[in-house]
Amino acid sequence: MKKVLILLILSQIIASEFCEHNYECKSLHNCVDGECMHKDLFPIAGSEFIGTFINIIISALSTSAGLGGGPLNTIVGQLLFNYDLTHAIPLSQVVIFGGTLMSVCLKLNDRHPTIKSRPLTDYELISYLIVPLLAGTSVGVFLHLIFPEWLIIVTIIIVKIYISILATQKWWLAYKKENLEKVKSEASAMNEILKPLMEEDTNQIIEIKEREPRMKISYSSIGIVGIVYVIVVLGSFIRGGKGMNSIVGITQCDIWYWIYTGFYFFLLVAISWLCGKLLVDRTQRRIENGYDFDLGDPKWNSQLAIKIGLITAFAGLLAGSLGIGGGMIMNPFMISIGIRPEVSTSCSNFMILFSASISVLQYTIGGMIELDYGLWLLGASLIGAILGYYVLRALLRKVKRPSMIVLLIAFLTTASLIGIASTGIFTIIEEQYFGFSSLC
Numbered sequence: 001m002k003k004v005l006i007l008l009i010l011s012q013i014i015a016s017e018f019c020e021h022n023y024e025c026k027s028l029h030n031c032v033d034g035e036c037m038h039k040d041l042f043p044i045a046g047s048e049f050i051g052t053f054i055n056i057i058i059s060a061l062s063t064s065a066g067l068g069g070g071p072l073n074t075i076v077g078q079l080l081f082n083y084d085l086t087h088a089i090p091l092s093q094v095v096i097f098g099g100t101l102m103s104v105c106l107k108l109n110d111r112h113p114t115i116k117s118r119p120l121t122d123y124e125l126i127s128y129l130i131v132p133l134l135a136g137t138s139v140g141v142f143l144h145l146i147f148p149e150w151l152i153i154v155t156i157i158i159v160k161i162y163i164s165i166l167a168t169q170k171w172w173l174a175y176k177k178e179n180l181e182k183v184k185s186e187a188s189a190m191n192e193i194l195k196p197l198m199e200e201d202t203n204q205i206i207e208i209k210e211r212e213p214r215m216k217i218s219y220s221s222i223g224i225v226g227i228v229y230v231i232v233v234l235g236s237f238i239r240g241g242k243g244m245n246s247i248v249g250i251t252q253c254d255i256w257y258w259i260y261t262g263f264y265f266f267l268l269v270a271i272s273w274l275c276g277k278l279l280v281d282r283t284q285r286r287i288e289n290g291y292d293f294d295l296g297d298p299k300w301n302s303q304l305a306i307k308i309g310l311i312t313a314f315a316g317l318l319a320g321s322l323g324i325g326g327g328m329i330m331n332p333f334m335i336s337i338g339i340r341p342e343v344s345t346s347c348s349n350f351m352i353l354f355s356a357s358i359s360v361l362q363y364t365i366g367g368m369i370e371l372d373y374g375l376w377l378l379g380a381s382l383i384g385a386i387l388g389y390y391v392l393r394a395l396l397r398k399v400k401r402p403s404m405i406v407l408l409i410a411f412l413t414t415a416s417l418i419g420i421a422s423t424g425i426f427t428i429i430e431e432q433y434f435g436f437s438s439l440c
Helices: 002-017 048-067 069-080 083-107 123-146 151-196 198-209 219-239 255-288 300-323 325-335 343-363 370-399 403-430
Strands: 031-033 035-038
Touching: 002 123, 035 343, 048 069, 048 083, 048 343, 048 370, 048 403, 069 083, 069 403, 083 343, 123 219, 123 255, 123 300, 123 325, 123 343, 151 325, 219 255, 219 343, 255 300, 255 343, 300 325, 325 343, 325 403, 343 403
Parallel strands: none
Antiparallel strands: 031 035
8 A cells, every 4th residue: 555655646746847737737637836736626627526426425325324435435536536545535534524423413312213212322332342443443553554555455355245245144134024023013003903993092092102201311421432532532643643743752663652552552451441341330230120121232241241342353453454444344243243223323423433533633634635625525425414314214214124224234335345346456466565564
């Protein structure tokens, strides 16, 4: 990856040294003071209109499925906005940030599909999963710097093939289960029709059942997520990276860099252990008090917390080492352990917002995002998320099939697989160095 980026940057520098007229620059670039620079947003080119429309569609589909959509957005940025990879990736993060922000805001008042006293987003689950995910990602980032380009691309393809197959299998199982429940529901409805009607009493009972109970939100879990967010933001500024220097002068690979990295990692492990313990203790108290668990709720104990924590850390390791979004791994994983698709999608969007906001902040400070294009694509992503939210909600209410979300995950994973495979094979063929790189 680093060699490809270097070649792209050098090609632009060489072209800019001999620039005298606009026609000497590539499409959507102008000659400014002897350098080929990307044009301003206005006037908008035809390809950029198409790219904006596609970004709206990607944002709508990705937020509906609880996926970031990073690979697809990056490809659009390269092909239709004609940005190089180093600028297409930050703009992709802007689209992800805007889409997930709007999705999280729209779902703040949404309730759990079966237990109406609970919010749709499981903040307790997020407060536990987010920490091992970040710990695994912090290790994966180092592996990403070492791994050769061909190994990263091949591993991404293998992982996405597995996720596509897993999502398709989960969709088929959920689809068959929904068909069975639909048959039972129709039979029950027929029995109700044949019963004598009780006009006044029945109406009163129905009215009582339709009253939604007060939503109970775990503010302690939200507080934990907020504390972790502050730690991660401060940590990223202290350590530096992604075009941003350390605010305390730490240089990569010096002794203080490794001391701080080790401290940061073990701090995340300690917080993860504490969150897991709180979750297990809370579950035990609920069992003793006869709490009404949903079928999709994990009944946490020490063994389950350790197992899921380690798997989540491994998911973060894959995300960090392969350079793909955590949502592409975490949402299928949450569905695979029995979390309802509506809940897992909402939780996944929240976690994606967590990481994307940090990336956008770092890229902005590092000067990697052009303000006009950033705001334009941010607006497009907001529109896409709104469309995705209301369209998907209308469809789910009409067909009553949450398995549609799982099918959408399988579709987007397969689409990104095709895009990465088609561009990655060309990169592997052009790659001249197949060994591992030095971390420093």
